[in-house]
Amino acid sequence: MEFIIVTGMSGAGKSTAINCFEDMGYYCVDNLPPMLIPNFVSLIVDKKQQYDKVVLGIDIRGGILFDDLFTSLKELKLAGYEYKIIFFDCADEELVKRYKETRRLHPLARNERIQEGIEKERAILTEVKDKSDYIIDTTHLLAKDVKDVLHDIVIEKNDFKNLMITILVFGFKYGVPIDADLVFDVRFIPNPYYIPELRPLTGNEKEIQDYVMQYEVTTTFLDKLKDMVDFLIPHYTKEGKNQLVIGIGCTGGKHRSVVLGNALYQYLKNSGNAVTVQHRDIDKDSKRGK
Structure with a gap:
């Protein structure tokens, strides 16, 4: 089973990525609490469902549950399941611009400035970014560009250099x-x-x-x-x-x-x-x- 985890900064393009993966035939689940990852994988394997390509979207909306990510991933490794992590990043200035254009609140800045929420999130995600297999910076990318990059990674199997x-x-x-x-x-x-x-x-x-x-x-x-x-x-x-x-x-x-x-x-x-x-x-x- 091909298993991919999509995570990264809020507003950097994870939702766009999930849509792209669905178009490429992947079974996608967004915002699954990290602690449920092993149970989810066991379920689709035990039930012999025809899900040979799976993408999970994991982000900061899970709050404190995000801390369970590495514990769950360790369990997957021990169970013999391989996975890849794709991290979506973006420059702070562009993230602020996107939030202002959409008039949405940052999940970590309900009562604070958007920039403060971004800084908190970046600090929390430092470890998962460091351990990611691919880092995609969307500062200058359009939705079609994201789709092209993902196609190169998962379909063409190109040697992606994280640049x-x-x-x-x-x-x-x-x-x-x-x-x-x-x-x-x-x-x-x-x-x-x-x-x-x-x-x-x-x-x-x-x-x-x-x-x-x-x-x-x-x-x-x-x-x-x-x-x-x-x-x-x-x-x-x-x-x-x-x-x-x-x-x-x-x-x-x-x-x-x-x-x-x-x-x-x-x-x-x-x-x-x-x-x-x-x-x-x-x-x-x-x-x-x-």
Whole structure:
């Protein structure tokens, strides 16, 4: 039996993950008290139910019962059942934003500020995060991205390195992303904006891709960028970094940076990394160069 435990920070995407697993054919139970895990597993095994793929959602809503998690997991191990833990994390600032947008209360901050509840929860979950098999940081992920990552882990069986990489494509005239770990300026590449017939297009279209990639300076830069990222990823992973945001910018974030961002995304994806690409400014209209 394939047995997966989904846990993590409240608001980080556990409910989305449960829905994704259900779509993939898993039998899912959300918010089961941890102390009942051994009984639950014994029940579905003894009754010979056709549940060969099971997901349990465990979170802080269980209150003090959450302390029973490791005791229950130890019982599973002794009984011969293997399991994997997937931990969903997210930056505090993004969690606060999500709670304010949904107008929901944090389970540990009924009469306090949301931030205080998040801090309490993060402290409680430190041990389970440290013992998790996979850590998925959803700070920059959409629901479809979460589904893709889970598919890579459980269906494709890709070697997941617990480092979520986001390629953030942007335009410098709209500001440098404040959360980018690495920023690359590709404004040195010839600009297709000055070709009238190319101006309305974006880097997602072949005409722009062909224009940008025809230059040796572009291909040389891309090769060097790949080498740098290949060097950095294992070192970031070794240090326990869970989220890496790589910013790639041109003037308006519509042409050159889109081409390079997509190329780096495809390279990292083919290399087995958990990676997404976001085009922050691609649809913004301006009279200035792109």
